[in-house]
Each structure stands twice: as C-alpha cells, then as structure tokens.
Amino acid sequence: MSKFVETSYGSPKQILKFPDHYVAIAVTVDDSGVSAGLDGKKIVPAGTIIGGGFLGDDTKKAVKTNGVGAEGVLLNDTDVTYGPAPGAAVIHGFIATSKLPEAPVTDAVTALKQITFIK
Numbered sequence: 001m002s003k004f005v006e007t008s009y010g011s012p013k014q015i016l017k018f019p020d021h022y023v024a025i026a027v028t029v030d031d032s033g034v035s036a037g038l039d040g041k042k043i044v045p046a047g048t049i050i051g052g053g054f055l056g057d058d059t060k061k062a063v064k065t066n067g068v069g070a071e072g073v074l075l076n077d078t079d080v081t082y083g084p085a086p087g088a089a090v091i092h093g094f095i096a097t098s099k100l101p102e103a104p105v106t107d108a109v110t111a112l113k114q115i116t117f118i119k
Contacts, residue, residue: 012076015047015099017118022093024075027054029087030061031080042081047100048074049108050089070108094118
C-alpha cells in the first residue's frame with residue numbers, strides 16, 4: 001500500500017487567541033481510537049486536549065485526554081489515517097475556547113497550568 005501526502009495551501013484552523021505568544025513541542029499523535037470520517041481519513045482536530053505521558057517521555061504517543069492527565073492542546077489538525085503522525089502540542093499560551101472541538105473539563109484546565117482558556 002502506497003502512502004500519498006497531500007499538500008494543502010489553505011489557512012489552518014487557528015485555536016490560539018494570541019498567535020504570537022505560545023510554546024509548542026513536537027509530539028507523535030496516536031491513531032488508536034480515532035474513527036475515519038466520511039472521506040475515509042482519520043483526523044485528530046486542532047484544539048484536542050491531549051496527554052499520555054509525552055512530557056516526561058518523548059517516546060510516548062499523545063492521546064486524547066480531557067481530564068487530569070492533560071498535558072497540552074493539539075495545535076493543528078493531524079492526519080493519522082496511516083498510523084501515528086507528527087503534531088505539535090501547545091504547552092503554554094492562550095487558547096480560544098470557541099475554537100475547540102470539545103470544551104475543557106475542570107480537571108483539564110487545572111492540569112494545564114500554563115495554558116489560559118479565553119472565550
């Protein structure tokens with residue numbers, strides 16, 4: 001099976017309230033539990049709250065974690081159709097809650113000490 005990479009020239013979804021003030025680190029986004037959409041692609045949307053231990057061990061994959069295990073917020077849509085894929089996790093900054101696919105729960109907000117969620 002060959003893998004094709006599509007190049008998109010549109011503007012990515014912007015989850016940052018202030019795009020010039022944030023810190024993001026490279027992560028590998030896990031494809032486990034991600035369902036394919038109507039187009040057959042498995043996309044983890046920008047703004048997904050992620051965890052999985054990647055801050056303490058960079059070999060661990062980032063997984064959706066909207067709770068006490070939250071470590072960051074996925075910066076861009078990440079295509080995991082063909083398996084785990086590289087992405088970026090915001091670990092410091094200001095996030096627009098209106099742009100998130102799911103509102104952060106209280107435990108996630110508490111865990112993400114260096115992220116401020118703004119309406």
